[in-house]
Amino acid sequence: MNVLQKSLPAGSYAALSRTGSAQSTALEYILNQDVYVYDWDGIAAEDETATRNFLQRYVLTTLYYAFGGSNWDKSENWRTKYDVCTWYGVGCDGVKYEGVVTSIDLHQNNLKGTLIGDLAALTGLTDVELHSNYIKGSIPPAIYGMKGLSVLFLDDNYLSGSISTSVGKLSNLSRLTLSDNEMTGSIPSEIGEMSNLVMLWLFNNDKMEGSIPESLSGLKKLEILKLENNFLTGALPSALYSLSSLQVLGVAGNSDLSGSLNGINGLTSLKELYIGYTSISGVIPASIAACGDLMVFSAPEAKLSSSIPSSMGSLSSLVALDLGNSGLSGPIPSTLGRLGSLEDVVLSKNEFTGVIPDEIWEGWVKAKKVDFSENSFSSESGLPISIGNWKSCENLDMASSGIGGSIPAEIGGMTSLKVLDLSTNELSGELPSEIGELTSITELVLFSNNLNAIAGAIPSSFGSLTNLKELNLQKNYFTSLPSQLFELEYLEYLTADYNRFSGKFPDGITQMATLIEVHLAYNRESLLGSMYCILVQ
Numbered sequence: 001m002n003v004l005q006k007s008l009p010a011g012s013y014a015a016l017s018r019t020g021s022a023q024s025t026a027l028e029y030i031l032n033q034d035v036y037v038y039d040w041d042g043i044a045a046e047d048e049t050a051t052r053n054f055l056q057r058y059v060l061t062t063l064y065y066a067f068g069g070s071n072w073d074k075s076e077n078w079r080t081k082y083d084v085c086t087w088y089g090v091g092c093d094g095v096k097y098e099g100v101v102t103s104i105d106l107h108q109n110n111l112k113g114t115l116i117g118d119l120a121a122l123t124g125l126t127d128v129e130l131h132s133n134y135i136k137g138s139i140p141p142a143i144y145g146m147k148g149l150s151v152l153f154l155d156d157n158y159l160s161g162s163i164s165t166s167v168g169k170l171s172n173l174s175r176l177t178l179s180d181n182e183m184t185g186s187i188p189s190e191i192g193e194m195s196n197l198v199m200l201w202l203f204n205n206d207k208m209e210g211s212i213p214e215s216l217s218g219l220k221k222l223e224i225l226k227l228e229n230n231f232l233t234g235a236l237p238s239a240l241y242s243l244s245s246l247q248v249l250g251v252a253g254n255s256d257l258s259g260s261l262n263g264i265n266g267l268t269s270l271k272e273l274y275i276g277y278t279s280i281s282g283v284i285p286a287s288i289a290a291c292g293d294l295m296v297f298s299a300p301e302a303k304l305s306s307s308i309p310s311s312m313g314s315l316s317s318l319v320a321l322d323l324g325n326s327g328l329s330g331p332i333p334s335t336l337g338r339l340g341s342l343e344d345v346v347l348s349k350n351e352f353t354g355v356i357p358d359e360i361w362e363g364w365v366k367a368k369k370v371d372f373s374e375n376s377f378s379s380e381s382g383l384p385i386s387i388g389n390w391k392s393c394e395n396l397d398m399a400s401s402g403i404g405g406s407i408p409a410e411i412g413g414m415t416s417l418k419v420l421d422l423s424t425n426e427l428s429g430e431l432p433s434e435i436g437e438l439t440s441i442t443e444l445v446l447f448s449n450n451l452n453a454i455a456g457a458i459p460s461s462f463g464s465l466t467n468l469k470e471l472n473l474q475k476n477y478f479t480s481l482p483s484q485l486f487e488l489e490y491l492e493y494l495t496a497d498y499n500r501f502s503g504k505f506p507d508g509i510t511q512m513a514t515l516i517e518v519h520l521a522y523n524r525e526s527l528l529g530s531m532y533c534i535l536v537q
Contacts, residue, residue: 210232
């Protein structure tokens with residue numbers, strides 16, 4: 001038909017002649033089965049409304065066949081007598097009938113097939129959301145010509161091929177998501193021509209490679225740039241730090257991506273920064289304090305150096321800080337204690353030294369997860385009585401951190417605690433009975449300390465740890481296991497080798513239905529000394 005020849009991309013029009021194609025099937029349905037009343041005289045006379053109604057119905061019906069519409073999770077009114085503006089996922093310009101189709105939202109709807117260029121015939125279309133489906137193949141060239149598009153969400157599919165240099169023609173596009181696909185090739189510099197772009201997602205593509213174009217620094221409206229987990233190389237363009245509107249910058253997981261944080265103070269609107277698992281190196285500049293809205297700073301296994309600048313203490317909005325295994329050293333500045341909004345902190349596997357400042361224990365009262373493990377803190381650094389104020393903390397990992405001293409009775413105030421690991425340190429003294437107040441705890445690891453060198457007994461209050469699944473007391477100086485311990489109905493793993501237990505093997509241990517492993521080897525008496533592991537289940 002004349003209207004199709006004029007409106008469809010050349011490839012889509014040619015597909016009409018192929019028997020079994022989505023295009024030919026759609027046209028056959030419209031001509032022979034569709035009960036919708038078309039204004040055929042108006043279409044022949046090229047009346048605007050009649051032509052638009054026919055074209056919209058044809059394109060959407062083609063979309064239905066191209067993506068296996070009969071198997072969609074939701075398809076209300078599709079291929080019925082009702083106007084397309086009533087079809088599930090189709091939006092029009094405020095007019096219920098005979099309106100202009102402006103949006104298609106079929107995300108997470110079990111669409112299977114290849115993307116069709118026929119969509120370009122819907123010139124009023126501004127919003128296409130087809131993410132979280134099973135769409136495969138490359139992006140048709142006609143899609144890049146849809147200059148009216150403002151939103152194009154194609155993430156979480158199986159798209160392949162590279163991003164065309166024609167992408168720069170999408171001058172009105174504000175949000176583009178191509179993440180979680182199988183895209184290849186490099187990021188075209190022409191993306192820098194998309195002056196209205198606010199959000200760009202290209203993360204998690206198997207073979208996207210090459211450098212990050214410096215032209216992206218021209219996207220002055222850009223707020224979200226996510227490029228994680230690709231194979232990007234070269235240096236992170238320092239010009240990106242001039243994007244004063246940028247709120248989220250993610251380049252993590254590109255192991256060969258280099259560069260530094262020098263100039264990051266230009267990102268005055270930054271809220272989230274992800275640079276972990278890259279080769280970004282150098283110091284954290286003191287000028288990072290200019291990023292006053294920063295909420296997430298994630299840099300695990302980056303190639304940073306030197307110490308944490310004290311100026312980071314002014315980042316009062318910070319909620320998550322991950323600097324694990326990032327090459328940092330020196331003392332932790334006391335100013336970090338001002339970060340009272342912190343909930344998730346990972347500082348493990350560095351070379352931090354000195355004493356953990358009291359200001360941190362007193363200030364991080366909202367923390368849910370804190371990991372100080374595998375550092376070189378002074379043995380004078382221990383758990384203070386203020387730890388009892390960490391009532392929101394669910395996970396505290398101090399393993400191999402070098403801390404000493406005793407475990408304060410106030411630890412019983414950590415009522416949300418689920419995992420506590422204090423292993424391989426220089427802790428000493430008695431275990432406080434208040435540990436029995438940690439009724440939410442599932443994993444308690446205390447191995448390789450000098451605990452209970454004085455009294456030698458594990459408190460009977462351990463019997464109150466009703467959610468405990470794993471207890472590791474290996475390599476300490478405990479002399480007895482309380483009978484209450486063997487009444488814990490969820491305990492699966494008990495490890496207490498290399499202690500000073502003596503006497504009769506604990507009564508009731510074989511009656512514990514959930515117990516999987518018990519390790520009690522190398523204790524004082526021969527009765528226990530030959531026993532290494534009992535497999536109960």
